[in-house]
Amino acid sequence: MYALRKPFTAGSYSSIPFEGHLKTWLVLAQVVGYTLAKLVGIRVISEIPSNRRSQILLGLIGMAVVSLFLFAIAPPLVKPFCLFVNGLSLGMVYGLVLGFLEGRRLTEAFVAGLCASFILADGFTKSVGADLLKRGIPETWMPLIAGLLFLMPMVGFIWMLRQIPPPSSDDVIARSARTPMNWPDRRQFVLRHGPGLAGLLLMYVLVTVLRSLRADFAPELWAGLGARPDPSAFTRSEIWVALGVLLLHAALVGIPNNWRAFVAGLIFSFVGLAILIAALTLRQHQGITAFPFMVLMGVGLYLPYVAAHTTLFERLLAMTRDRGNIGFLMYLADAVGYLGYVGVMLVRQFVPVSTSFISWFIWVSWIVIVGSAVGLGFALAFYKQQLSRWHRAN
Numbered sequence: 273m274y275a276l277r278k279p280f281t282a283g284s285y286s287s288i289p290f291e292g293h294l295k296t297w298l299v300l301a302q303v304v305g306y307t308l309a310k311l312v313g314i315r316v317i318s319e320i321p322s323n324r325r326s327q328i329l330l331g332l333i334g335m336a337v338v339s340l341f342l343f344a345i346a347p348p349l350v351k352p353f354c355l356f357v358n359g360l361s362l363g364m365v366y367g368l369v370l371g372f373l374e375g376r377r378l379t380e381a382f383v384a385g386l387c388a389s390f391i392l393a394d395g396f397t398k399s400v401g402a403d404l405l406k407r408g409i410p411e412t413w414m415p416l417i418a419g420l421l422f423l424m425p426m427v428g429f430i431w432m433l434r435q436i437p438p439p440s441s442d443d444v445i446a447r448s449a450r451t452p453m454n455w456p457d458r459r460q461f462v463l464r465h466g467p468g469l470a471g472l473l474l475m476y477v478l479v480t481v482l483r484s485l486r487a488d489f490a491p492e493l494w495a496g497l498g499a500r501p502d503p504s505a506f507t508r509s510e511i512w513v514a515l516g517v518l519l520l521h522a523a524l525v526g527i528p529n530n531w532r533a534f535v536a537g538l539i540f541s542f543v544g545l546a547i548l549i550a551a552l553t554l555r556q557h558q559g560i561t562a563f564p565f566m567v568l569m570g571v572g573l574y575l576p577y578v579a580a581h582t583t584l585f586e587r588l589l590a591m592t593r594d595r596g597n598i599g600f601l602m603y604l605a606d607a608v609g610y611l612g613y614v615g616v617m618l619v620r621q622f623v624p625v626s627t628s629f630i631s632w633f634i635w636v637s638w639i640v641i642v643g644s645a646v647g648l649g650f651a652l653a654f655y656k657q658q659l660s661r662w663h664r665a666n
Contacts, residue, residue, distance in 0.1 A: 273365045273426070274393035276336040277302070277358065279401030279418035280343075281488050282503075283411040290348045293621075299488045300617045301352035302359035307610035309363020310603050317367035318453040318600035325368045326434045332368075333426060335361035340416040351412075363606075366390075367599045372436050374586060374598040375450040376443045380533075381522040383582040388518035391574055394487050395510030397422075402503035446528070447590040450597040461596055462604075465588075468654035473608050474647030475541065476580050478640040480609030481616050483573045485633060486566075496630025497562035509563060513570035520575065521582045530591035531659060537583035538652050544575025545641050545648075552637055569637075576644060580605060588655075 280302075285294040320328070336358050343354035373382040397418060404414045439447070453461070462469065486493065490506060499505075520540060527533040551568035554560035560568070585601040616636070627635070 273333070273336075273362055274390060275397045275400070275422035275426075276333065276340065276415075276419040277362050278394055278397045278487070279404075280355070280415040282398045282401035282491065282506075283405060283414060284491070285411055288348050288351075288411070294348065294351070296617070296621055297352045298355050300614065300621065302355040303484070303488075303610060303614055303617065305356040305359025305361075306363040307359075307607065307614055309360050310607035310610055313364045313367050313603040314458070314600065314607055315455075317364060317371070317603050318458060318597060320368075320371070320599075321452065322371060322438070325371055326430050329365060329368050329430050329433075330427070332361045332365055333423075333430075337416070337419060337423065340419055344413045344416050364603075366606075367603055369433065370581075370602060371597070371599055372433050375439045375447045375589075377446045378525055379447065379586050380524045380582045383586070384518050384521040384578065387521070387574070387578040387581050388514040391514040391517060391570070391578075392507070392510050395490075395506040395508075398490060398506040399503045402506065406503065447530075447586070448593045450589070451595055453596050453600050457595055458600060461594060461600070464594070465592075468651045468658070471647040471649070471651030471654065472580065472584060473605055475576055475644040475651070476605045477609045477612040478643045478647070479573055479577045480606070481613045482633075482637055482640045483577055484610075484613045485616070485636065486569060486573065489629065489633075490566075492629050493566070493633060494562060496628055496633070497565060499562035505563070509566045509570065512567045513574055516571050517574045517578050521578050524583050530587045533583060534587040534591060534655065535652070537579040537587065538648055540583075541576035541579045541648050542645070544572045544577075544579075545645055547572035547575070548637060548641050552634060555634070576648075 280298065281295075283295070285298065288294050290297070339354050339358040339361060343351055343358070346354055369386065370383065373379060373386065376382065400418050400421065401414055404418055405411065409417055439450070494500070494505070524533050524536055524540075527536060547568055551560065551565055551572060554568075555565050581602065585598050585605075588601070589596055589598060620632070
């Protein structure tokens with residue numbers, strides 16, 4: 273999926289005639305489509321029956337391929353709309369895949385692997401895009417060709433997903449049954465968890481904004497740091513990020529108590545914020561070069577981001593035994609998170625900023641750190657108050 277979504281960001285598109293910075297509009301258009309898919313997915317992903325996931329996946333992938341073909345042949349003014357359709361078609365892929373993995377005793381390990389794959393894919397597919405550009409492929413055709421390289425393996429892996437059996441009875445006992453959610457179910461869940469969920473969502477929104485800036489404008493960040501990386505640098509930096517995040521979050525499988533695992537996820541999130549502080553401080557004092565700075569920022573951002581995917585929402589459902597599924601919670605979080613990113617992109621596009629992109633990025637990073645710490649602290653305080661009630665229920 274990332275091969276159909278991310279390679280275009282390896283290009284600059286500065287040679288294409290356009291009113292304003294075309295790449296910014298392309299990124300914004302794709303994110304708007306992606307965000308709309310998340311909003312739609314709050315209902316669709318939470319309600320969809322398991323036997324329809326693979327067919328919908330194939331349809332969405334096909335729609336993304338067509339959008340990239342149209343991007344290659346469309347005039348400049350239409351290209352942002354093509355990437356809007358691309359984002360719209362791919363925004364529900366993650367939730368559909370996640371539905372195969374949730375509600376199991378090994379869910380943290382499975383989803384940590386899934387998250388590690390998209391962390392690595394973010395860098396690897398950009399490396400593929402950059403390499404295709406070096407080989408003379410035009411910027412407008414590069415996204416389609418990069419995506420086609422991964423199309424047949426993608427179809428094969430969707431077939432493999434269909435072979436995964438449902439959670440066992442032991443899984444259900446340990447993690448609770450996962451069921452589709454209608455409108456009354458979703459409304460009741462939000463009302464019961466309002467304050468704690470708000471704290472988690474605040475953290476997720478802020479981390480999503482900064483993570484997306486780091487991903488979508490990686491070439492600009494490397495340039496602002498004074499580096500001229502070869503195409504493999506995008507992959508090499510994300511290998512270290514993916515490895516660190518995978519090992520830490522997969523280890524939470526070893527904590528059978530759902531409350532303790534939930535708290536461990538919050539602690540990992542705080543550790544991520546501490547790593548961000550260390551990276552920014554070292555950079556301010558010229559104590560770190562571009563490559564370790566990008567790696568540390570990646571690890572610091574993905575620790576809380578992946579904690580939401582692997583542990584926080586999964587164990588929240590497991591310890592409360594509330595009717596629901598992780599797809600609803602993830603798409604609620606993603607919808608709010610990408611709305612925040614769209615807002616930041618619009619501000620960046622229309623409000624004059626006198627500082628360089630790297631300086632602006634660092635300024636946003638400090639806001640994210642402070643706001644995320646507040647949200648995590650609020651969530652911890654709320655759910656600690658609810659602990660005795662959940663113990664009785666379990």
